Amino acid sequence: MLGIIGAMDEEVAKIKEQMENVQMMQRASMEFFEGSLKGYPVVVVRSGIGKVNAAMCAQILADVYHVDAIINTGIAGSLNAQIDIGDIVLSTDALEHDMDAVTFGYPVGQIPRMDTLSFEADKNLRRLAKEACERVNPDITVFEGRVVSGDQFVSDKTKKDWLVDHFAGYCTEMEGAAIAHTAYLNRIPFLIIRAISDKADDSASVDYPTFEAKAIEHSVKLLLELCTLFPA
Numbered sequence: 678m679l680g681i682i683g684a685m686d687e688e689v690a691k692i693k694e695q696m697e698n699v700q701m702m703q704r705a706s707m708e709f710f711e712g713s714l715k716g717y718p719v720v721v722v723r724s725g726i727g728k729v730n731a732a733m734c735a736q737i738l739a740d741v742y743h744v745d746a747i748i749n750t751g752i753a754g755s756l757n758a759q760i761d762i763g764d765i766v767l768s769t770d771a772l773e774h775d776m777d778a779v780t781f782g783y784p785v786g787q788i789p790r791m792d793t794l795s796f797e798a799d800k801n802l803r804r805l806a807k808e809a810c811e812r813v814n815p816d817i818t819v820f821e822g823r824v825v826s827g828d829q830f831v832s833d834k835t836k837k838d839w840l841v842d843h844f845a846g847y848c849t850e851m852e853g854a855a856i857a858h859t860a861y862l863n864r865i866p867f868l869i870i871r872a873i874s875d876k877a878d879d880s881a882s883v884d885y886p887t888f889e890a891k892a893i894e895h896s897v898k899l900l901l902e903l904c905t906l907f908p909a
């Protein structure tokens with residue numbers, strides 16, 4: 678079974694519409710919709726925004742549904758001039774940009790006493806998602822790179838430059854790395870799929886509402902196609 682997490686209602690609504698044989702369960706104030714998507718068994722859930730909500734949600738998918746893989750879908754701010762609004766970023770890896778134990782000699786972003794700076798996404802999921810994206814979204818570009826997450830909507834050029842300089846991130850959002858972190862601890866393969874809604878700079882607050890719907894459309898189309906590529 679595949680676990681699919683979106684942070685916001687808008688990000689999961691279109692996915693839920695396509696599901697069959699749906700059963701709902703509530704846990705930690707979240708609604709988990711179990712059923713099938715294009716014939717593949719899935720559980721779809723809106724986690725709520727931010728790292729704590731996202732991590733809790735992923736842990737419930739692990740404990741209650743014993744999912745074989747987790748996909749986090751949604752939108753993000755671009756950190757790279759080449760990556761335009763509407764384009765897709767697939768995570769190579771993810772880290773928490775607001776983790777800071779520099780005082781103790783750790784690089785910024787590294788969680789103290791963990792054995793990795795960033796959490797690596799599953800290569801097979803990445804390969805399949807790229808194939809699916811190129812098939813259903815031929816008019817946009819799909820990138821593969823680092824996703825940096827924090828409890829912050831980035832809408833300021835100075836912060837954006839800082840994220841690029843320190844982490845060479847491709848996009849920034851508020852949940853992916855927390856899901857990656859949880860998946861890593863539970864040894865569950867994961868992938869973050871994010872469509873770009875803004876440039877994470879001073880134009881972000883204006884662009885975000887304008888492009889949110891279009892960006893979500895791209896990530897949902899990709900996800901539905903991806904489900905058809907999984908072996909039955």
Ligand code: ADE
Binds near residue numbers: 831877
């Ligand atoms: N999600 C979409 N755009 C974002 C941004 N600029 N910062 C954080 N999360 C986002």
